[in-house]
Amino acid sequence: MAKGKTRPSTTINASSMADIAFLLLIFFLVATKIEVDKGISVTLPEWTEEKVEIDLPPHNVFLVLINSRDQLLVENELCPLEELRERTVKFIDNHGRDANLSDSPEKAVVSFKADRGTSYERYIQVYNELKGAYNDLRKGYAMRTYGKSNMELLDSIQRRDILDTYPWRLSEAEPTSFGGSN
Amino acid sequence: MAASFKSKRAKAKPAISTASLPDIIFILLFFFMVVTVIRELTPMVKNALPEATEVDPLGKKSTIIHIMIGAPEDPSLGTSDRIQIDDAFIEPEQVGIIVREKIVAMLPEEQPFAKVNIKEDIKSQVGILTDVKQELRKVNARRVVYATRPGRVE
Numbered sequence A: 001m002a003k004g005k006t007r008p009s010t011t012i013n014a015s016s017m018a019d020i021a022f023l024l025l026i027f028f029l030v031a032t033k034i035e036v037d038k039g040i041s042v043t044l045p046e047w048t049e050e051k052v053e054i055d056l057p058p059h060n061v062f063l064v065l066i067n068s069r070d071q072l073l074v075e076n077e078l079c080p081l082e083e084l085r086e087r088t089v090k091f092i093d094n095h096g097r098d099a100n101l102s103d104s105p106e107k108a109v110v111s112f113k114a115d116r117g118t119s120y121e122r123y124i125q126v127y128n129e130l131k132g133a134y135n136d137l138r139k140g141y142a143m144r145t146y147g148k149s150n151m152e153l154l155d156s157i158q159r160r161d162i163l164d165t166y167p168w169r170l171s172e173a174e175p176t177s178f179g180g181s182n
Numbered sequence B: 001m002a003a004s005f006k007s008k009r010a011k012a013k014p015a016i017s018t019a020s021l022p023d024i025i026f027i028l029l030f031f032f033m034v035v036t037v038i039r040e041l042t043p044m045v046k047n048a049l050p051e052a053t054e055v056d057p058l059g060k061k062s063t064i065i066h067i068m069i070g071a072p073e074d075p076s077l078g079t080s081d082r083i084q085i086d087d088a089f090i091e092p093e094q095v096g097i098i099v100r101e102k103i104v105a106m107l108p109e110e111q112p113f114a115k116v117n118i119k120e121d122i123k124s125q126v127g128i129l130t131d132v133k134q135e136l137r138k139v140n141a142r143r144v145v146y147a148t149r150p151g152r153v154e
Helices: A015-031 A083-092 A122-144 A154-167 B001-008 B021-035 B092-104 B126-138
Strands: A038-043 A061-066 A072-074 A111-115 A170-172 B066-070 B080-084 B088-090 B117-122 B143-150
Touching: A015 A170, A061 A083, A072 A083, A083 A111, A083 A122, A111 A122, A122 A154, A122 A170, A122 B126, A154 B080, B066 B092, B066 B126, B080 B092, B080 B143, B088 B092, B092 B126, B117 B126
Parallel strands: A061 A111, A111 A170, B066 B117, B117 B143
Antiparallel strands: A038 B143, A061 A072, B066 B080, B080 B088
8 A cells, every 4th residue: 555656556446337237237127028929819619520501691701712822812803912801891890781791790700711722821811801800890889889999998898798799700611622732 | 373474464465356347247147138038948840920910918828838830940851831839749630639638737727718829830831720720629629829920000
């Protein structure tokens, strides 16, 4: 210590370094977002050995087909993906106005069928649009009736009402294998 | 006597500098930040998930069974789609039994809420997915989620 005069101190005060380290650590703790798994929920139909024959008037059924080359066929005509949601909404929410479309949302059935060779990407795109059509209708109804478009904010009776008004009626047929697949 | 003599001399020595301690902590912090990957299991199949907007959260972790579908990462195993559960390749016919076993292993009160999370690669085909879904229907594991990435906002 007595040497101070001849050898000046060379130490830098490093006590704040720990604070900086803490600050960075806390920043990363707060900023890090752990990916939460999300996905499209589906409830599969019950298993039956025998084939179930459904007899519905054709105007109440909305046919959506995808072939092994990922082409989309809606009501027997080619349709771009962007128009699918709008057409599905129109079909479900028809209330008997157009004789070619559904009588009511409760009677409307969306029949969805893919090929075994369809790519999964396309399958999810189409499924997403069909689900989106139902979600749009439900949100619109919730907004008109209860003044809130977010289903989470409604109580269980109101939610029940929305689900009863626009019931999820999507019938998924077992895929064909015309296109060939592995 | 000798000890006290020594300690007297040691007093003259400079203290060990602790200035580098934060650096060591930094290096450790960076090392773990870079190395950490939060993942439940190693995928053995290609696993690029499709994008979707109409998604629901998966819910409680303990009730979820993960199934991965895609072409094997290892090209020597061929290019046709395979199913991976835990750390093994599974044939489509075995899926039902394995999922049933996993449901039975859950807590009794959680069993009705069991969900199957299907993580399928965008490049794979619908055929194998159908086989898996039929097997799941047979064992009455009918709550299924198609895992997706958050998609474009419309």
